[in-house]
Amino acid sequence: MHADLFTLxxxxxxxxxxxxxxFGVVTVLGFLAARWRRGGSIExxxxxxxxxxxxxxxxxxxxxxxxxxxxxxxxxxPALLFGTGAAGxxxxxxxxxxxxxxxxxxxxxxxxxxxxxxxxxxxxxxxxHGSPTLALMIAITGIVxxxxxIALQLVGIGAVMRTMGISGEWPLIIAFxxxxxxxYQSGLRAPALIAFVKDTLIYIVVIVAVIYIPIKLGGxxxxxxxxxxxxxxxxxxxxxxxxxxxxxLGYSTLALGSALALFLYPHSVTGLLATRSRDxxxxxxxxxxxxxxxxxxxxLLGLMAIKAGVTPLTGANGKPDVNTVVPLLFDKxxxxxxxxxxxxxxxxxxxxxxxxxxxxxxNLFTRNIYKEYLRRDASPAEEARVSRLASLVVKAGAVVVIxxxxxxxxxxxxxIGGVIILQTLPTVAIGLYTRALHAWALIAGWAVGLAAGLxxxxxxxxxxxxxxxxxxxxxxxxxxxxxxxxxxxxxxAIALVINLVVATVVTLVLRSRRDGFTDTTEPDDYxxxxxxxxxxxxxxxxxxxxxxxxxxx
Amino acid sequence: MAYDASREDRFTRDPDSAGRRGTVQSHxxxxxxxxxxxLPFVFTLLPFIYNTTSPELIGIPFFYWYQTAWIVVTxxxxxxxxxxxxxx
Numbered sequence: 001m002h003a004d005l006f007t008l009x010x011x012x013x014x015x016x017x018x019x020x021x022x023f024g025v026v027t028v029l030g031f032l033a034a035r036w037r038r039g040g041s042i043e044x045x046x047x048x049x050x051x052x053x054x055x056x057x058x059x060x061x062x063x064x065x066x067x068x069x070x071x072x073x074x075x076x077x078p079a080l081l082f083g084t085g086a087a088g089x090x091x092x093x094x095x096x097x098x099x100x101x102x103x104x105x106x107x108x109x110x111x112x113x114x115x116x117x118x119x120x121x122x123x124x125x126x127x128x129h130g131s132p133t134l135a136l137m138i139a140i141t142g143i144v145x146x147x148x149x150i151a152l153q154l155v156g157i158g159a160v161m162r163t164m165g166i167s168g169e170w171p172l173i174i175a176f177x178x179x180x181x182x183x184y185q186s187g188l189r190a191p192a193l194i195a196f197v198k199d200t201l202i203y204i205v206v207i208v209a210v211i212y213i214p215i216k217l218g219g220x221x222x223x224x225x226x227x228x229x230x231x232x233x234x235x236x237x238x239x240x241x242x243x244x245x246x247x248x249l250g251y252s253t254l255a256l257g258s259a260l261a262l263f264l265y266p267h268s269v270t271g272l273l274a275t276r277s278r279d280x281x282x283x284x285x286x287x288x289x290x291x292x293x294x295x296x297x298x299x300l301l302g303l304m305a306i307k308a309g310v311t312p313l314t315g316a317n318g319k320p321d322v323n324t325v326v327p328l329l330f331d332k333x334x335x336x337x338x339x340x341x342x343x344x345x346x347x348x349x350x351x352x353x354x355x356x357x358x359x360x361x362x363n364l365f366t367r368n369i370y371k372e373y374l375r376r377d378a379s380p381a382e383e384a385r386v387s388r389l390a391s392l393v394v395k396a397g398a399v400v401v402i403x404x405x406x407x408x409x410x411x412x413x414x415x416i417g418g419v420i421i422l423q424t425l426p427t428v429a430i431g432l433y434t435r436a437l438h439a440w441a442l443i444a445g446w447a448v449g450l451a452a453g454l455x456x457x458x459x460x461x462x463x464x465x466x467x468x469x470x471x472x473x474x475x476x477x478x479x480x481x482x483x484x485x486x487x488x489x490x491x492x493a494i495a496l497v498i499n500l501v502v503a504t505v506v507t508l509v510l511r512s513r514r515d516g517f518t519d520t521t522e523p524d525d526y527x528x529x530x531x532x533x534x535x536x537x538x539x540x541x542x543x544x545x546x547x548x549x550x551x552x553x
Numbered sequence: 554m555a556y557d558a559s560r561e562d563r564f565t566r567d568p569d570s571a572g573r574r575g576t577v578q579s580h581x582x583x584x585x586x587x588x589x590x591x592l593p594f595v596f597t598l599l600p601f602i603y604n605t606t607s608p609e610l611i612g613i614p615f616f617y618w619y620q621t622a623w624i625v626v627t628x629x630x631x632x633x634x635x636x637x638x639x640x641x
Binding site: 086089092093095096097099100103104219220221222223224241242243248251252255256278279282283285286287289290292293296297300524527528529532533 | 577578579580581587590593594597598599600601604605606609611612613614616617620621623624625627628630631632634635639
């Protein structure tokens with residue numbers, strides 16, 4: 001153990017060299033992306049914020065894969081299995097159920113957004129429900145839910161850095177400054193181009209890892225019995241190779257709730273709206289599960305780490321940081337050069353979603369706060385300028401959050417983020433089908449659901465760490481007054497049910513008072529495809545007027 | 554680009570477009586195929602179906618390989634539904 005600590009304190013030269021090399025390649029790509037597939041001037045939010053809105057099936061597959069399967073997921077899910085076993089595997093039903101849901105719902109959002117030029121989910125809410133207040137709430141919810149998600153991407157890079165023996169915060173700051181610079185320059189095209197590198201590396205690393213590591217560890221049989229032995233011995237409740245009976249409801253509600261929430265995150269919407277056609281969205285939903293297979297295989301790495309005898313490094317707060325488990329496993333099992341490739345995959349994997357998330361949050365600010373409340377007559381060029389600056393602020397904010405606050409705080413916030421973004425479901429997802437729910441009722445449901453969700457999260461202790469509040473997103477049913485049971489339910493699901501009940505009741509009370517809320521969408525807005533009347537032609541063409549090259553502004 | 558900045562019609566009905574809107578039919582057909590999507594929900598959201606270790610597959614307990622297999626099955630279902638409902 002002592003010797004272990006000593007060697008880990010030293011910087012790993014080969015790993016670091018390969019990491020820096022690949023990071024450099026990606027940085028160059030990020031800046032070059034400004035000139036890639038250029039349509040009109042980048043001084044327009046459709047260009048900077050949605051990459052010209054004409055990504056085809058392949059680019060979208062890489063972009064959405066890079067967007068939805070973040071580095072944090074790739075680090076945290078195996079860490080969950082390492083810590084608790086079966087309960088962490090909820091990520092598999094979660095990420096497979098996303099596709100049917102998005103396949104059915106998202107094309108409607110694509111169509112209405114392309115006909116009306118909506119850039120954010122709150123834009124749609126503004127047009128559909130006719131209420132700027134409701135749109136503002138959706139926008140703020142989106143920004144608040146996204147910020148900690150960006151901060152968590154830094155946690156992923158940090159785990160890799162620490163494994164390579166690099167301590168201190170300056171590497172994180174450098175990585176994010178570079179990221180901020182090329183996102184500012186190239187907009188959504190930067191993560192789209194980098195996603196090719198990221199995903200290729202991830203696929204190579206995972207395929208090698210799930211073949212090579214089990215062989216080195218003597219097969220899956222031994223891996224699972226080592227994990228079983230660990231869970232049987234530990235005193236933590238609710239861990240094990242299988243779910244305990246009271247855990248099942250919590251497992252499936254968490255999987256379903258997370259699947260419903262994913263599509264509501266602003267960065268998912270940004271990725272979906274950047275596609276060229278409705279057909280591209282649908283086609284991608286059949287192809288994206290390839291990433292879920294990768295995630296499932298990666299999750300098993302958490303159990304392999306148990307067999308390999310990995311001990312998590314101590315984090316900045318003095319507690320063991322389980323997020324270092326996967327990097328440590330790679331470090332232990334792979335030759336140095338390949339461990340470097342694997343670390344680069346995780347590090348670059350953090351940059352892609354961080355870029356898209358900051359663009360999505362910036363677009364929300366620009367479209368639904370700045371333009372709506374501060375400068376009504378802002379031109380598209382001004383919108384693009386504001387959004388670019390806002391993306392810098394968002395990323396700076398994420399860095400400050402990670403540096404100043406305990407990383408645990410970001411993880412808590414991310415937990416809260418999932419619960420609160422789910423509260424936008426009645427307004428956004430149900431709104432895509434019907435206006436039956438009154439705008440004020442949606443606002444009331446959102447507020448009550450949010451309050452209930454936050455209160456339940458506050459009221460959840462974590463028995464494993466003796467943390468009294470924000471101990472997890474599973475709420476004990478017994479606290480709701482349903483008898484003496486150990487069963488738990490996903491907090492977000494309870495809050496969503498409360499939200500829907502309030503929204504329905506208030507709608508019934510307010511029946512027939514629709515004055516002041518105009519729906520500016522038509523029924524066929526939800527089914528149109530690229531090329532139909534009223535859908536803007538966004539095929540890439542040579543710039544009509546002379547635009548200043550992106551590098552010389 | 555075709556987009557004219559001076560006429561922001563995102564949140565207003567565009568008077569010129571009154572004639573061309575409201576007339577497009579859905580491009581998808583046979584949407585009854587969507588019912589196939591009930592399958593993954595039923596078979597992955599009821600954990601008591603698969604919360605066992607046996608039968609194992611190359612040493613992997615049932616719980617783990619069953620759910621992983623459903624990713625592939627869902628992908629196949631989604632592709633089939635995509636092909637069957639793709640219209641003009």
